[in-house]
Amino acid sequence: MQDNKDNSLISNKYDHCNCLLCGEGNPIGLGLKFVLLGDGRVHTMLRGSRLLQGYKGIIHGGVMCALLDAAMVHCLFHHNVKSVTADMNIRFKKTIPINNMLDLYGELVSQKKNLYYMKSYIICNDEIMVEGSARFMKIKV
Numbered sequence: 001m002q003d004n005k006d007n008s009l010i011s012n013k014y015d016h017c018n019c020l021l022c023g024e025g026n027p028i029g030l031g032l033k034f035v036l037l038g039d040g041r042v043h044t045m046l047r048g049s050r051l052l053q054g055y056k057g058i059i060h061g062g063v064m065c066a067l068l069d070a071a072m073v074h075c076l077f078h079h080n081v082k083s084v085t086a087d088m089n090i091r092f093k094k095t096i097p098i099n100n101m102l103d104l105y106g107e108l109v110s111q112k113k114n115l116y117y118m119k120s121y122i123i124c125n126d127e128i129m130v131e132g133s134a135r136f137m138k139i140k141v
Contacts, residue, residue: 021070034074041107058095068132071106072118088134114138
């Protein structure tokens with residue numbers, strides 16, 4: 001089951017409309033649209049392209065980090081939390097070739113006061129390629 005909450009409402013509520021990854025107001029952005037799944041995770045899909053590559057034929061590691069971060073923050077948006085990244089750890093399992101479809105997921109693991117423990121991952125061809133975990137600090141809306 002998916003919650004088709006309008007991403008523009010979320011972006012506007014959290015002043016996030018110019019984000020490079022998901023902002024509808026950013027003409028050079030990726031335009032990612034996350035949906036809330038029935039289990040509380042968020043999901044989006046995108047196709048890698050040469051515009052996202054680092055070494056020839058593979059997606060840049062920094063881009064993968066940004067995608068993971070976006071999935072985690074959007075999970076919090078869908079749970080009505082505005083936050084910023086406090087710290088983040090990334091585990092690169094395999095390189096991701098460009099021009100493949102990618103599934104991107106983010107989920108809330110736990111919370112202690114205003115600190116949220118999150119995780120996210122990128123799947124390509126039914127395999128987890130990159131995993132991220134992070135702590136996010138809640139900020140005022």
